[in-house]
Amino acid sequence: MTTTSEPIVADGIVVVDKPAGLTSHTVVARVRRLAGTRKVGHAGTLDPMATGVLVVGVNRATRLLGHLQLADKSYDATLLLGSTTTTDDAEGSLVTTASPEAVAAVSDEAIAVAVEDYRGEISQIPSKVSAIKVDGKRAYERVRAGEEIELKARSVTISRYDVLAVRRVEQGLEIDISVDCSSGTYIRALARDLGAQLGVGGHLTALRRTRVGGFDLSAAHTLEALGDKFVLLPIAEVAAETFPRFDADADQEVAIRTGRPLAGLKLTEGETAMFAPDGTFLALYAPHGPLAKPSAVFVG
Structure with missing residues (x-):
């Protein structure tokens, strides 16, 4: 987990304990200011009267939100x-x-x-x-x-x-x-x-969301607390905890960075998080017949 009190440019997930009276859009606007970036989005809208867990993506993690298991x-x-x-x-x-x-x-x-x-x-x-x-x-x-x-x-x-x-x-x-x-x-x-x-x-008359997928109130922070210390779950940490992990070699990393299909990999059904030799989270890949193809690439 990465913590900082300064504006950040990292990619990751912020779990907010939304207060009553604010829209989810307003929470996103607050997180934008705290994170120092415009690239912020949320998963699973909460009504203004509701409180509790709102999962917010920062920078490239906004693209990860749609792939996380957040249905339950x-x-x-x-x-x-x-x-x-x-x-x-x-x-x-x-x-x-x-x-x-x-x-x-x-x-x-x-x-x-x-x-x-x-x-x-x-x-x-x-x-x-x-x-x-x-x-x-x-x-x-x-x-x-x-x-x-x-x-x-x-x-x-x-x-x-x-x-x-x-x-x-x-x-x-x-x-x-x-x-x-x-x-x-x-x-x-x-x-x-x-x-x-x-x-x-x-x-x-009252509603509090206590969990979204694997994110619950134990990982959530109020906006006031985030203003004092911005707490970010790094995208690599979230990907490793959410998906099966594959550690690529140097040649595979080059292919993954450009979104090329890979042959000879025995990936499990669904999406697998692909990591570079240095631990960088690269992409999500899924099996397609004899090949593994990208669902989303998170590096340029």
Whole structure:
């Protein structure tokens, strides 16, 4: 791991603990200033109200983001049963409110039974204020413009859905949950659908992403901390920990640097990180019949 308090020009990954109230785009802008480079991008957008893990690439590592195994994610969240909103979360306007009697009739056992229906592979309709594009325009943009839209259900996987606590409060039922899920899962939709199934409505009131792929909160840093000491996971370190490794000889290095196919290599399925004799991360290669061909080359 490389640390520095000065502007950097290195290639690597920064794991940010995003605060509430900032867009992912704003976080990227902050990291650009801290890193001293314009070449910064992020993987896996977080809504402004959400906090937690945002994986940010710096310089050539921006191109690595699309190759990292970032499909599996983990979240801690709080749902409020008893009311619905226009956005399926606390930032929207109130739409419906269930009677106190209806909310009181929802038992802890009923919640546990209902949650079972959302474990495993499920069909989920995303929130209408999601970033999904409808005819080339973001769904939330169409909704905010007053349009009525219908989004299609999609298949997602919930590998873990734990109910941590249930609290009976004045506003309804607060439920703390912890979820492991596939990319494309909307936790707001889980809140909406659980409330609908229990007959009282529901929405999301707090969301914290605790993991994206192999990056979790233990590796994350607040923007304030990064301002004091910029912490970068070097691209070579990330590649070596994420992909199978192949150490090239001098002749192979020359070929890899120019993206030429290589014969006679027995690479595993998927992508392999190719390294030079001096430890420089060169490229990602994958098997194509008798040859190994580049998926992406990271050196000039």
